[in-house]
Amino acid sequence: MEKDKETSHDLTYYHGGLRGFKMEKLENAVVDLIGAIKDTEEYRKYVEQKEGLKQFPELKTQIDEYRRRNFAMQMEKSAAFEKIEQFEREYEGFREDRRVSDFLAAELAFCRMMQKMELRIIDSLDFE
Numbered sequence: 001m002e003k004d005k006e007t008s009h010d011l012t013y014y015h016g017g018l019r020g021f022k023m024e025k026l027e028n029a030v031v032d033l034i035g036a037i038k039d040t041e042e043y044r045k046y047v048e049q050k051e052g053l054k055q056f057p058e059l060k061t062q063i064d065e066y067r068r069r070n071f072a073m074q075m076e077k078s079a080a081f082e083k084i085e086q087f088e089r090e091y092e093g094f095r096e097d098r099r100v101s102d103f104l105a106a107e108l109a110f111c112r113m114m115q116k117m118e119l120r121i122i123d124s125l126d127f128e
Contacts (some may be wrong), residue, residue: 037114037117040113040114042110042112043108043110043113045109046106046107046110048106049102049103049106050106051102052099053103059099059100063100066091066094066100069087070087071089
């Protein structure tokens, strides 16, 4: 590849011939899927909530910390019930803030929609 040429992230750039045609078809389907995702109510609400938090950078930082800690606890195989209850009590008042609860609800709805789609795709393929 020449130094002056820009690299492409298009999947079809790397494959020629019939395989290139199939990759182009797949790339077009991915673009269509992205557009369909962006048209969903779940995505629009998530973006709206995320944009709204830009007015409150300190709150956004607190939400990110909550999300980080929550994720880490979910990934622990031995997360004790008491530890989870303590975490929920610690953040109970925080989650009562409408801005926080609305953002987290929108994020959860969008994530669940994406998970359902991913599972449907994987389940439809012969992939182990």
